[in-house]
Amino acid sequence: MYVDVKVEPRYAETDQMGVIYHGNYFTYFEVARTGFFKHFGYPYKLMESRGIMLPVVDVSCQYKKPILYDDDIVVRTSIASVKGVRIKMSYEIIRTTTEEVLATGSTTHAFVDLELKPVRYKALDEALKEIIEKVCSHKE
Amino acid sequence: MYVDVKVEPRYAETDQMGVIYHGNYFTYFEVARTGFFKHFGYPYKLMESRGIMLPVVDVSCQYKKPILYDDDIVVRTSIASVKGVRIKMSYEIIRTTTEEVLATGSTTHAFVDLELKPVRYKALDEALKEIIEKVCSHKE
């Protein structure tokens, strides 16, 4: 189960090779992540108001074909796994006109409270656990 | 009286026209502004610790010739004027190899305290006033 989040490449994000600069893909992943949780009625703001934050601890990206400024893209976003106090999100950047996968990637986050202390899965907000149960099959 | 602050253009800051994206000039002005006050032994951190902040209220930039990724540039930085609770900084981006002015610009800032309330010039920290007196001839 995944959510497709539309992202509009911006001119400022191109580089002199004429493509979207590779570091900006993580901005797109963040936009997608936000859209993913919003899709389930659970915006970040609500998450924070319930005392949960998701700082990034690990990221990766594999670049297949460049993203051009004019490309119509979506980021196909899902939860890859939840293990202990960590959640791993997965992403595919897809050019909608050709259905090509331009890049894949992942970001791993720690569940922490507002004092940055780890929060165990069982202690999470029920609404957040419901989303995870619904989306993610690899949970330990 | 001015201070020349070296700034290194970064690849991420180029755009698909093959030049530094015009919005990034304000990042260079900020690096220059920081370097300017550091030059006078007055880093932002010290300013903040003395209860003064300088939020941006107005900016402008005039683009003469593009900055290329490989260009060696300095930002010639000065205080243009101080009026009431506002300070206006001026900048020239200069390619050091040819001494050409690639762009000029300005940023105007309010003197505020940590609660964002305006601070009158007379009430400023003495060290900051000394820098202004030394550098700036247009003070009202």
Add this chain to the structure above:
Amino acid sequence: MYVDVKVEPRYAETDQMGVIYHGNYFTYFEVARTGFFKHFGYPYKLMESRGIMLPVVDVSCQYKKPILYDDDIVVRTSIASVKGVRIKMSYEIIRTTTEEVLATGSTTHAFVDLELKPVRYKALDEALKEIIEKVCSHKE
């Protein structure tokens, strides 16, 4: 006559003051400018294919109230004036929930051909002139 273009602030664009970094407003203006011409059926790509480019020669921005990450904003975009080989676009960033103007700004562009030579207004593409005639009352 103006066009309201929705822009979504991104987390990456915030700074440690907890607001959208002031330099990023020019990225928003660019997104708005693109949306403005697209609204009239004249995307940049078409413009370039007809041999016209609009490099930035001058920009300004006045900051009234900060933009927050969660803000719903539009950029109210118009053509302020056309003089000789230059076109000046104007922008208002408006928080849609409160109808407050958070910032105003402008960008001035030269009409140039693909070899960066100035193009006089009369020599412009008819479709572009039609948009200008429709939108802009200050034309010389």
Add this chain to the structure above:
Amino acid sequence: MYVDVKVEPRYAETDQMGVIYHGNYFTYFEVARTGFFKHFGYPYKLMESRGIMLPVVDVSCQYKKPILYDDDIVVRTSIASVKGVRIKMSYEIIRTTTEEVLATGSTTHAFVDLELKPVRYKALDEALKEIIEKVCSHKE
């Protein structure tokens, strides 16, 4: 064998958590990579003039502790491996005042010619091969 490249965090790169935004670490890696090759007298420009480019095909980053705006950091940069037509660079971001490793990461690049066709290791420019031989022990 590694090269330590100094990078100055910029205010524009902070986010509303009060730390350097995680996507910007790849900009720092790029600055470090450029500095690494420059250290060996082989700037990118020379590389390109000899018909070699190094597009990014894969990246990763592990975040240990946040980078703050005021931090003095270096990026400890090396070549991790060269396999077939790919080179993997490795990075450690180190706070110089405390010698703590704040983050580790890698970027993998393809050797390609100016038409983006893969270039086998043996066919590379001698000067580039010399640097690789000197720095990298994992070469296949």
